[in-house]
Amino acid sequence: MKKYEIIAEDIASAIQQGLLKRGDKLPSIREIQRSKLVNASTVFQAYYLLEARGLIVARPRSGYYVAGPLHHERLLPHSGIDSGTPTTLQVSDLVFNLLERIKDPQHIPFGSAFPSPLLFPLKKLADHMASAVRRMQPHETVQDIGQGDIGLRRQIALRYQLDGKATDINDIVVTNGALEALNLSLAAVTQPGDSVIIESPSFYAALQAIERMGLRAIEVPSHPAQGIDLVALERAIQQHQPKACWVMTNFQNPTGSLMSSAQKQALVALITRYQLPLIEDDVYRELYFGQQRPLPAKTWDQEGWVMHCSSFSKTLAPGYRVGWVSAGRFTEKITRLKISTTLATSIPAQLALANYLAKGAYDKHLRQLRHQLMLQQLQFSQAIHQYLPAAVRFTLPQGGYFLWLQLPEALDSLPLFQQAIAQRISLAPGHLFSSQQQYASYIRLNYGHAMNEAHVRAIEQLGQWMQVSRI
């Protein structure tokens, strides 16, 4: 056990034993630092862990308190609603227009979909790539078309094995990032006109894919803490005979929800009973802040109905465009789609990653990355507590790099977006995450960039606009 874990455990048991009660103020960071002879970041981490578990809460300009009404006041309610009937989507224009305006690197990047590229070991990767590509044999440029480099697939299979899930490397198809994996998976099991279940709210790429392929969306509520509502899911399956279900099980985009293992198991049992292909979008799993890496739903997939899609883009190698799908019974179909659409994934990028993963530095890097994101979440949420109106509600996800905020009711996030982008502050308005307009008063904020003074000022500015808009 690490120092911060020991400190956290001490406080947690004090709370559980009733020695510390709701509303009690905790010692300041400095006090603990002195009494335990540790440095400040250790105490931060301990408090962070306790906060992530919901045991304590930070009160702006005051300190940490044992969790009580204050914390729950800010918790998001169960927000998703049933869409009722399958819907033909027309969101792409809005999405593309907003994305186009969000991408300026000079802006404060709260609307970005990516974490800071400074978080990744790009120099080390460059070394691995240099050595891999210099060793590359000519025949390697044309073999392994379709499924991908066998060495990389072996490394990916080994990571599933860490979870205790034996995975056949022949079930893995390497793709041009997770996005291609998701699109190929959806294409493998649908025809134009079919209905597909997605979460509400959901990642806009799912909405775009459905629109592009001429499919219809059934939006099923997803809770900001626990993920997709399985009761509503089963009802939707029975009513609409969907051909696929696209779910983010770990640190959902945008809500940050984390399904429990029990819920994942129940999800797989449900879709297996209905023989409904499940597209599991799982790109943030490695970015967990808790003690244990959360498992994918795929872990419980006995019959091969789950297509587990992930990538290295958010965890190790942005821009390399290397992802994969562990595709179960759909592997051959997906391989063929890959061959006839993009043929193969860039071989040098595959070899570089296989090389890096084989050398074993990935887990060390991931520990640092998770720690950094956890601290950034803490700093970001403190600024939000401090500067955004008290009526703003949100949940602290246990991983990833997004916060999903509900603004005071009268507030539409699109005018706020316009106002902010004019001042070079980007944010992702809730309109991006549903076809139903029910998230007009939500925003997604990215805390994947190290907080600096300009970021804090930007949050303060957002808070002022929110106040003014309410008048």
Place this chain on the structure above:
Amino acid sequence: MKKYEIIAEDIASAIQQGLLKRGDKLPSIREIQRSKLVNASTVFQAYYLLEARGLIVARPRSGYYVAGPLHHERLLPHSGIDSGTPTTLQVSDLVFNLLERIKDPQHIPFGSAFPSPLLFPLKKLADHMASAVRRMQPHETVQDIGQGDIGLRRQIALRYQLDGKATDINDIVVTNGALEALNLSLAAVTQPGDSVIIESPSFYAALQAIERMGLRAIEVPSHPAQGIDLVALERAIQQHQPKACWVMTNFQNPTGSLMSSAQKQALVALITRYQLPLIEDDVYRELYFGQQRPLPAKTWDQEGWVMHCSSFSKTLAPGYRVGWVSAGRFTEKITRLKISTTLATSIPAQLALANYLAKGAYDKHLRQLRHQLMLQQLQFSQAIHQYLPAAVRFTLPQGGYFLWLQLPEALDSLPLFQQAIAQRISLAPGHLFSSQQQYASYIRLNYGHAMNEAHVRAIEQLGQWMQVSRI
């Protein structure tokens, strides 16, 4: 003018002046070698040039002759036929099954779609990649999403400029190989149920894309020497209101046909008149054997109806998966499709190629590559003359690395394929190149691998099977 060009010019003018007549035997390689004090490969090249221009012909075990009836006997007739009505395709299973069996690297690779990977400067590319990726800045991993690295697009635009065609770098979208460029182009202008014009015969990726997207194919005859029949094309446009036309203008796959500049200009005028989007598949252009690099049809595109698709996979960097489309009026649509399907092309691969192209070694490499392919075509066609039955007909393309052969009529290439693959000799049966079965007695052979004794024996073996099958 180079030595071999001078020798060729001398002989060409002797033929034009009537000093050498049809059927006259030319001096042997050795005789010229001695009289002109040059080495054998120079003479080979000279004779090759003359052969490519149709002025002379090689006669097995005998030598070179001024072209006469012998040469024309072997010329392919105008083979394509109108498909009549738009057709829903079901070729993919056949294609995938055959491709799966062709890909074993232990086989004699006559059926392969790729040239030998030994033809490319992979070591030099590796050096460029190493230096590019070490200089890569973190922000480069997330900028230029969609259209691609601006440095690479500039290099691509410069190559268009070599042809005298000014190209806006904002019209270029970098893709995961030409295959993605072609697929995105087709997706940008069609909806399921639409009709699309393709050549007959045509590259099987076009057939697969049409089948996968739920489109209907209109097959328009393509002449093995001159390419698509413009009269038949206009008739098909008038009859079927197609939404796109997919044509290979330079060294068509499988026939090797090369459209003249006049034909290309007429093609663009035609599709512009009908406002019909033209998908120009042009991956073999740099592999020309003549004096001049053939132009793309895009050169004459004033109104932006042509989507010119190409890549570096066949000319420089197999396995890097870097291609592009110069997309005219469809650029924004294609960029959006790229963003929502594969997001971006692998950045290290883009930077490596931009780096390589900027240093100016590309043209030198291309000269060597063309020379090598030209010699391989010569050796390959000599072996065919020698070992295949005289009834086998074919045309020598002026570039690329495929020969398209018509077998004696009674011969179906599928049993021949089965027989050959059992002996580890691959070939591409004509069935792959049309939905209409009219190429059952054709095969495509790849001469992109240096000829060795095993290759010659394999051709001899093919010849024996063809003889036996006829009995």
